[in-house]
Amino acid sequence: MTSFSARLLTCGNRRLWTGLAVGALVFLVLVPVLNLAVPVDSALHLPNYMVTLLGKYLCYALLALAMDLVWGYCGVLSLGHGAFFALGGYAIGMYMMRAIGSRGVYGNADLPDFMVFLNWQELPWYWFGFSQPWFALLMVVVIPGALAFVFGWLAFRSRITGVYLSIITQAMTYALMLAFFRNEMGFGGNNGLTDFKDIFGFDLALPSTKMGLYLASAVVLGLAFLLARFIVTSKLGRVMMAVRDAESRVRFLGYSPTAIKLFVFTLSAMLAGVAGALYVPQVGIINPSEFSPANSIEIAIWVAVGGRGTLIGAILGAFAVNGAKTWLTGAAPELWLFLLGALFIIVTLGMPKGLIGLWAQSKARLFRRSAVTEEKEARHA
Amino acid sequence: MLKLVLALVALLVCSPAYADDFAGAVRALNADSFSDKLTAADTLAALGDGRAAAVFEAMADGRLYATADGTILIEQSGSYRDAVSGATVAASDAAAITVNNRLRGALRAAAGQLGLLNSDPVIRQQAAESMLATPNPDAADTVRKALAAETVPAIKALLSQAVARLDLADSDPAHRLSAIAQLAASSDPQVRGLLQPLADGDSDPQVKAAAQKAVSSIENRLGLIGIGVNIFQGISLGSVLLLAAIGLAVTFGVMGVINMAHGEMIMLGAYSTFVVQEAVRALLPPDYFGLYLVIAVPVAFVVTFAVGVLLERTVIRFLYGRPLETMLATWGISLMLQQLVRSLFGASNREVANPAWMTGGIELIGGFTLTYNRVVIILFCLAVLLALAAVLRWSRFGLFMRAVTQNRPMASAMGIPTGRIDAATFGLGSGIAGIAGVALSQIGNVSPNLGQGYIVDSFMVVVFGGVGSLWGTLVGALSLGLVNKLLEPYAGAMLGKILVLVAIILFIQKRPRGLFALKGRSVEG
Structure with a gap:
């Protein structure tokens, strides 16, 4: 245990731990204080909707982190991560549907409203167990994980790499989207799952529940960040990056890139599932459009904007892009797609390392300049 | 009375x-x-x-x-x-x-x-x-x-x-028998409905037997016609897929560029058709209205060719050898093109009329109609494919293109302007997508999201058929179209499509490079 905690401690330098502490201070202390303790009429007061919005961004950041792990560190550009996110969301959504009980529009204690509407007589078998919170929480990671494991095993085993993998992951999420649109699937069809009342006994309409969900998102993001950091600094993480940079060479050295990619892909899918499960109670709805290929590609751009191959970059990117989206879709909706499109082009052409890379570049330039001037001054002196 | x-x-x-x-x-x-x-x-x-x-x-x-x-x-x-x-x-x-x-x-x-x-x-x-x-x-x-x-x-x-x-x-009963004998040759579901009561319970056993035989023969015939209809629809869907995918076979198959904006090139082609239609309606006498489609084909080609060359020169050429980045950048381009068209033409569907010579159809036998617009599209699609194959095989440009694909430094050393060939190749792929847009405007809605519906399908066709092989694209498109339509009666439209997608995902496991894979060492690079 001591060796583990020592290993955990050494997975980051002092800067990382300070950064994490500052992050925790802002998200876990400052935000709740500004929301709860500061009076409503004060300029510093953080309104409730902002808390939910931040909670949403935290979920996106977790999703971006999952994407970064598999793309930034392992070189597997999955264009189907939105599917894992949505599956996690559906798992928790099914629990919340069951938790409605007889308070639905039709007052049927055994069946969710949409099944009553479709004239179904009994619950499909795959809905059993979802009335138990622990089962639903388990499924949040098991279902995306299992799908990713099977899909990844099939794909990596036959050495499908690069764009081919991207295209078939895209086909996967597209097929799932079509499937979930069908009413016969038993997941609410077009409308998805909504009208949730409470989660684990807490009323979803209450600000305190929203604050709780927000805090849970922040804590989970922090833990996931540590886990990811732990992995990428481990020996496994180095092999991951080696697979990304020269897969054949890694194979010839005696490692199994298939196993490594499969591990990262599955883990990443589980994290995406958790992100979805935290997201759905905060927005109050999950429907098949979450599976749309466009959503999955957008995740890639969050990571690319922030800087792929850096964990903090993924989080930063998710916040930056989604912040811009919220602001711009409100201020000038027709400009948003132009900006998003331009972002894709600018990031791939001009800043391959994202915002983090830009920061590092400018710092290096600054540093180099100061070194040069110092040298000049020294020569002059 | x-x-x-x-x-x-x-x-x-x-x-x-x-x-x-x-x-x-x-x-x-x-x-x-x-x-x-x-x-x-x-x-x-x-x-x-x-x-x-x-x-x-x-x-x-x-x-x-x-x-x-x-x-x-x-x-x-x-x-x-x-x-x-x-x-x-x-x-x-x-x-x-x-x-x-x-x-x-x-x-x-x-x-x-x-x-x-x-x-x-x-x-x-x-x-x-x-x-x-x-x-x-x-x-x-x-x-x-x-x-x-x-x-x-x-x-x-x-x-x-x-x-x-x-x-x-x-x-x-004798009248009934002769009537049954006459109706048995029909292939009309209504006639079957008329005969069914007699087959179920006619007072005369002879009439009953004859009616039963007639019903089953009509059913056989209807089944055959159903298969015929499905095959026609499958070929029709296959030709649509093929049109959408041929351009991709050039950009993806020959150049290795994943062009996510390919669907938007189709969309631009469809909007070019719309603009030409409006211009023809405004400038030419109504008798010549049907000609607009003929004018639209070169116009759409030129427009999308130009857009393609522009994209290649400004964005894509900096990304050669980085396929994942190309994919993201072209996705960005697709978003911008969609929004551009939405800002210019509005978000709602635009109406593109079928010219008179494309409306209607030939009714072959009971309920089996070959609609002219589908037939024209199938023929048009084959013509485009053959023309492209001829350009690649026999023209000087095609020769240069193949040379650049196979060995860029050597082609460059022989004096082939590789950069210009790249731009023209990408333009050609985009131009063909534009032509596809002209055809697709005849059978579907013309809206800014037109291309989105085709992008996943056309990638599937190219991947399934084998990258870099036009014939693979042809076989891939036709078989996907046929399988889709033949599955539809049993599984429904959506489930059929899902099954096809799953089948392709599994198929790629076995043949990661498609049905008609290029062979040789350069492919592995």
């Missing part, structure tokens, strides 16, 4: 006083009470004179007039003619013969039956078709009479079917 009168007057039909009967019956229409008028109409109908149809139509429309001396006149756009002799007359004192709704209904039905005896074959055919669709036992004799007099084979066939239908309800 009509039947009774028909039977009574059947003798009179052959009587020498034919013409006088007609004149008298027409005159009788100008009776005082509606019931007398109805009786007169029945009498007139029973005469089976073709001229009566015009009288009934006119009377039902309120265009039948009577002069003071009892002459009956038909009014047609302001002029009057004698209902019996047909001579144009001046009528100053004519008064309209009033009708009520009951009378109007009887008149229209009678006119329909009399249509069977009309001298114009077109009207006879219409009347026969309506008789076949709604068999009326009261009209049995008229139909038989019409059948005996009929000379046109097509109408004769229709009429004999109508008679057979009426005979099915006959009380004489």
Whole structure:
């Protein structure tokens, strides 16, 4: 245990731990204080909707982190991560549907409203167990994980790499989207799952529940960040990056890139599932459009904007892009797609390392300049 | 009542006083009470004179007039003619013969039956078709009479079917048997519906057996037609997929560039068609409107070719060798193009009309119609494929293109301007997508999201068929189209599509480079 905690401690330098502490201070202390303790009429007061919005961004950041792990560190550009996110969301959504009980529009204690509407007589078998919170929480990671494991095993085993993998992951999420649109699937069809009342006994309409969900998102993001950091600094993480940079060479050295990619892909899918499960109670709805290929590609751009191959970059990117989206879709909706499109082009052409890379570049330039001037001054002196 | 009168007057039909009967019956229409008028109409109908149809139509429309001396006149756009002799007359004192709704209904039905005896074959055919669709036992004799007099084979066939239908309800088993024998050759689901009750429980065992046999043979035929329809639809869907994918086979297959904006090139082609259509409508006389589609093909090609070259020179050429980045950048381009079109043309669907020569279709056998627009698209798609194959194989540009693909430094050393060839190749792929847009505008909505629907499918086609092989693309598109349509009746449209996607995902495991994979060391690079 001591060796583990020592290993955990050494997975980051002092800067990382300070950064994490500052992050925790802002998200876990400052935000709740500004929301709860500061009076409503004060300029510093953080309104409730902002808390939910931040909670949403935290979920996106977790999703971006999952994407970064598999793309930034392992070189597997999955264009189907939105599917894992949505599956996690559906798992928790099914629990919340069951938790409605007889308070639905039709007052049927055994069946969710949409099944009553479709004239179904009994619950499909795959809905059993979802009335138990622990089962639903388990499924949040098991279902995306299992799908990713099977899909990844099939794909990596036959050495499908690069764009081919991207295209078939895209086909996967597209097929799932079509499937979930069908009413016969038993997941609410077009409308998805909504009208949730409470989660684990807490009323979803209450600000305190929203604050709780927000805090849970922040804590989970922090833990996931540590886990990811732990992995990428481990020996496994180095092999991951080696697979990304020269897969054949890694194979010839005696490692199994298939196993490594499969591990990262599955883990990443589980994290995406958790992100979805935290997201759905905060927005109050999950429907098949979450599976749309466009959503999955957008995740890639969050990571690319922030800087792929850096964990903090993924989080930063998710916040930056989604912040811009919220602001711009409100201020000038027709400009948003132009900006998003331009972002894709600018990031791939001009800043391959994202915002983090830009920061590092400018710092290096600054540093180099100061070194040069110092040298000049020294020569002059 | 009509039947009774028909039977009574059947003798009179052959009587020498034919013409006088007609004149008298027409005159009788100008009776005082509606019931007398109805009786007169029945009498007139029973005469089976073709001229009566015009009288009934006119009377039902309120265009039948009577002069003071009892002459009956038909009014047609302001002029009057004698209902019996047909001579144009001046009528100053004519008064309209009033009708009520009951009378109007009887008149229209009678006119329909009399249509069977009309001298114009077109009207006879219409009347026969309506008789076949709604068999009326009261009209049995008229139909038989019409059948005996009929000379046109097509109408004769229709009429004999109508008679057979009426005979099915006959009380004489022999009549029923001969009717069944006649109907068994049909491939109409309605006929099967007519025969089914007889097959289920006719009093006569012989009739019952014959009906059962007839039903099963009709069902077999319907099944075959169903398969034929599915195959046609499958080829049609395959040709649409192929059109969408050919351009991708160039950009992805030959250049290795994942162009996520490919669907938007299709969309731009469709909007070019729309613009050309509006221009033609505004500038050329309406007779030449159908030509707009012919003009749209080169216009769409030029527009999307230019856009493609522009993209290649400004964005894509900096990303060669970085396929994942290319994918993201072109996705960005696709978003911007969509929003651009949405800002210019609005978010709603634009209407692109089918020119006259593409509407309609040929009906082969019962319920199996080859619509012209689908047929044209299938032919057009093959023409595009062949033209592209010819360009790649025989033209100087095609030679350069293949040289650059196979060995860039060597091609460059031989003096081939590789950069310009890259741009032109990308432009060619985009241009073909634009042409596809022209075709797709004819069968679907033209909206800014048009391309989105095709992007996943066309990638599937290229990946399935094998990257870099035009024939692979052809086979891939056709087989995906066929499998999709053949699955549809059993699994439904959505589930069929899902099954196909899953099948492709599994297929790629076995043949990661598609059906027609390029072989050789350079492929592995």
